[in-house]
Amino acid sequence: MLFNSLSFAVFLPIVFCIYWALRKSLRGQNTLLLIASYIFYGWWDARFLSLIFASTVVDFSLGLFIANSDSIKRRKLLLLASMVFNLSLLGVFKYYNFFLENFIELTSSIGVQTSLKLLSVVLPVGISFYTFQTMSYTIDIYRKKLNPTKDFVAFATFVGYFPQLVAGPIERASNLLPQIIKPRIFDYSKSVDGLRQALWGFFKKVVIADVVAPLVDQTFTDPLSYEASALVAGAILFSIQIYCDFSGYSDIAIGISKLFGIELKQNFRTPYFSRDIAEFWRRWHISLSTWFRDYLYIPMGGSRGSIILKVRNTLLIFIVSGFWHGANWTFIIWGLINALLFLPLLIADRNRINLDLPSFEDLHKIAFTFLITTLAWVFFRADSVSQALEYINGIIINTGGDTLKIKWSLLIYITILLFGDWVGRKHDFTLNFLNEGIFKQHTFLRFAIYISLAYLILLNIGSQQSFIYFQF
Amino acid sequence: MSKFISRFILVTLILATVIGCVLIYNNWQIQKFITQHQGGIAIIGDSHAATNINPEILNASNYGHTAEPLLITSHKLKWISTHLNPDTVVLVVSPNNFSGYNDHKLSNETWSSEMAMRYFSLFPWDFWADNTSIVTAFGHYFRKQIIPNPSGRPEFLGKHTPKHGSNKGNNIEIVIQRHFNPEYEMVSTNALTALENIVQICKTDSIALVAVEAPLLEAYRENVPEEVADVFNQAISILPDQDVTVALTPDLFFNSDHLNEEGAETYTYALKEALSDI
Numbered sequence: 001m002l003f004n005s006l007s008f009a010v011f012l013p014i015v016f017c018i019y020w021a022l023r024k025s026l027r028g029q030n031t032l033l034l035i036a037s038y039i040f041y042g043w044w045d046a047r048f049l050s051l052i053f054a055s056t057v058v059d060f061s062l063g064l065f066i067a068n069s070d071s072i073k074r075r076k077l078l079l080l081a082s083m084v085f086n087l088s089l090l091g092v093f094k095y096y097n098f099f100l101e102n103f104i105e106l107t108s109s110i111g112v113q114t115s116l117k118l119l120s121v122v123l124p125v126g127i128s129f130y131t132f133q134t135m136s137y138t139i140d141i142y143r144k145k146l147n148p149t150k151d152f153v154a155f156a157t158f159v160g161y162f163p164q165l166v167a168g169p170i171e172r173a174s175n176l177l178p179q180i181i182k183p184r185i186f187d188y189s190k191s192v193d194g195l196r197q198a199l200w201g202f203f204k205k206v207v208i209a210d211v212v213a214p215l216v217d218q219t220f221t222d223p224l225s226y227e228a229s230a231l232v233a234g235a236i237l238f239s240i241q242i243y244c245d246f247s248g249y250s251d252i253a254i255g256i257s258k259l260f261g262i263e264l265k266q267n268f269r270t271p272y273f274s275r276d277i278a279e280f281w282r283r284w285h286i287s288l289s290t291w292f293r294d295y296l297y298i299p300m301g302g303s304r305g306s307i308i309l310k311v312r313n314t315l316l317i318f319i320v321s322g323f324w325h326g327a328n329w330t331f332i333i334w335g336l337i338n339a340l341l342f343l344p345l346l347i348a349d350r351n352r353i354n355l356d357l358p359s360f361e362d363l364h365k366i367a368f369t370f371l372i373t374t375l376a377w378v379f380f381r382a383d384s385v386s387q388a389l390e391y392i393n394g395i396i397i398n399t400g401g402d403t404l405k406i407k408w409s410l411l412i413y414i415t416i417l418l419f420g421d422w423v424g425r426k427h428d429f430t431l432n433f434l435n436e437g438i439f440k441q442h443t444f445l446r447f448a449i450y451i452s453l454a455y456l457i458l459l460n461i462g463s464q465q466s467f468i469y470f471q472f
Numbered sequence: 473m474s475k476f477i478s479r480f481i482l483v484t485l486i487l488a489t490v491i492g493c494v495l496i497y498n499n500w501q502i503q504k505f506i507t508q509h510q511g512g513i514a515i516i517g518d519s520h521a522a523t524n525i526n527p528e529i530l531n532a533s534n535y536g537h538t539a540e541p542l543l544i545t546s547h548k549l550k551w552i553s554t555h556l557n558p559d560t561v562v563l564v565v566s567p568n569n570f571s572g573y574n575d576h577k578l579s580n581e582t583w584s585s586e587m588a589m590r591y592f593s594l595f596p597w598d599f600w601a602d603n604t605s606i607v608t609a610f611g612h613y614f615r616k617q618i619i620p621n622p623s624g625r626p627e628f629l630g631k632h633t634p635k636h637g638s639n640k641g642n643n644i645e646i647v648i649q650r651h652f653n654p655e656y657e658m659v660s661t662n663a664l665t666a667l668e669n670i671v672q673i674c675k676t677d678s679i680a681l682v683a684v685e686a687p688l689l690e691a692y693r694e695n696v697p698e699e700v701a702d703v704f705n706q707a708i709s710i711l712p713d714q715d716v717t718v719a720l721t722p723d724l725f726f727n728s729d730h731l732n733e734e735g736a737e738t739y740t741y742a743l744k745e746a747l748s749d750i
Contacts (some may be wrong), residue, residue, distance in 0.1 A: 195480070
């Protein structure tokens with residue numbers, strides 16, 4: 001089920017009303033959330049519910065076994081079992097064909113023919129998100145940072161919680177599970193915040209990302225037929241699209257979750273106002289970067305040790321992060337480019353500056369950071385490395401060709417986005433600025449903003465466009 | 473909880489009221505448009521009608537619309553005839569009106585949303601349900617309706633869209649492939665019937681029908697698939713004979729099958745003269 005679908009518009013109010021009608025029964029609420037989550041996921045393809053359920057059962061049991069075991073060796077073995085199980089799921093459904101294709105290509109290049117067959121499987125939506133979530137659970141128990149839950153329904157709700165099940169934010173058990181176990185009380189201001197955040201998320205997704213998508217598709221489908229300026233515009237528009245699509249989803253997920261009294265982690269903090277690539281990565285897909293930081297980068301030594309170790313760890317973390325997005329060389333190269341942009345800052349020990357809020361004086365740094373991230377996004381968006389190179393080559397050498405027709409209305413929408421994000425950059429989410437100053441005093445001003453945004457959403461809501469991050 | 477729900481309902485009601493006001497305003501403007509456009513000459517057809525005929529010269533109304541299949545033109549004429557009571561209808565036809573691709577514009581990815589947005593109100597709901605998702609089709613239509621429309625011209629009517637610039641010698645093969653898409657059947661199954669309906673509507677409602685062939689560059693005409701050309705010739709025989717004699721040099725074309733602004737002016741003056749003979 002998509003957030004921007006009619007079915008979800010019917011589904012959400014029903015679940016919301018029943019949920020708060022059950023406010024005296026925590027177990028009832030959790031059971032409802034679990035059923036709702038499985039309906040939400042099963043709406044797309046019910047067969048893959050079995051994977052979520054298997055992942056839930058395995059990690060629930062292993063979590064209990066790890067906690068009950070005093071032997072370090074046994075604990076390690078149990079953790080390994082959890083890792084192998086989850087990574088196998090990813091391996092089979094996401095990476096098997098990629099490795100096999102490359103293996104076949106490699107062997108055929110040296111004259112050896114293989115008769116291995118590719119798997120004909122669909123990538124289950126959200127598999128990279130929920131497997132990482134359950135892995136963090138068993139790792140935290142192994143590290144004795146978390147006590148396992150004995151409540152299976154609560155754990156299953158943690159794994160399958162519908163607002164963030166298919167595209168994050170990737171939650172930690174230490175944040176989400178205690179909220180699921182504790183009784184929730186309806187909080188007016190939290191719910192209003194939730195609706196506001198979801199509204200801004202819908203604005204980003206429906207009004208910008210979906211409107212930009214066809215323009216981006218045009219330039220990437222046939223870069224040779226466009227003039228250089230059109231290709232530059234296409235690349236910039238993709239940067240806007242991916243941000244609005246993914247952060248829009250996160251805003252909707254976090255906002256909807258607040259309606260159920262559950263706070264999810266912040267996933268984006270106006271990343272395109274970053275003054276360098278290090279700051280960008282502190283502001284972009286925060287739940288994934290912190291996951292890799294806590295469960296891969298720091299255990300490998302992080303930024304401690306010799307320069308060579310630092311470089312190795314950084315390269316690895318960015319490449320793995322790129323590979324997490326998809327089984328394609330384009331994502332690996334995207335990760336590598338980001339690593340290469342990040343490394344000079346790390347080596348010069350300048351990766352921890354810019355911790356304060358960006359201001360207008362930083363505009364040139366912000367613009368430069370945006371442009372280099374845009375260049376890297378070309379690899380992320382392209383279907384193949386050769387297409388990405390063709391695109392970049394087109395930017396450099398194309399002198400003639402078609403132009404990209406961008407409507408004025410789209411430029412106005414992008415201006416609203418920039419203005420909103422700039423004003424709201426010091427808050428957890430953009431429309432939080434409505435809790436301050438003149439907006440706090442005048443209800444009609446707040447209402448005017450809500451209605452204007454809702455109106456723009458209705459004006460642009462057309463065919464239901466899927467979210468880009470569903471494919472990861 | 474009750475405060476939250478009541479506030480939510482309040483915002484929703486205000487939004488619904490704003491939308492309601494826009495819908496009422498648009499409807500009022502449409503009524504005004506209908507009153508102001510009674511009688512006279514109505515030009516109908518696809519982009520060839522919209523581009524090639526300058527309505528000011530003819531003192532007419534141009535209701536041509538890009539990519540409009542003849543099936544829709546016939547339904548549109550029914551609406552025009554009922555609401556605008558024209559004395560004369562100028563129908564612009566071209567071989568591409570008989571391409572099988574037209575039969576799929578209501579359901580295929582490229583055109584279905586645009587078709588629903590323009591023509592949803594012209595057809596009963598089950599017509600859309602047969603071709604595409606009714607909810608999606610209504611969604612496309614609805615979002616167009618909530619934009620204030622000061623001109624009052626209903627979206628499905630279309631208008632004169634002059635083209636600027638001269639023929640750049642664009643690749644005829646690509647244009648032909650687009651008009652006679654080989655992925656679909658070559659000849660439309662309903663275009664001839666739609667044309668007969670147009671003739672019938674004009675007869676029943678006592679409207680003078682003038683049918684003209686869209687001017688085409690020779691290179692385009694030569695590349696029209698034979699089966700389509702045959703059906704086109706058959707179609708021409710159904711229509712009342714009307715020749716517009718005018719010499720159109722290639723520089724008066726915007727592309728292989730549309731005139732530019734200057735070409736449209738030249739052509740419309742010739743059409744005006746032909747019409748004066750009726």
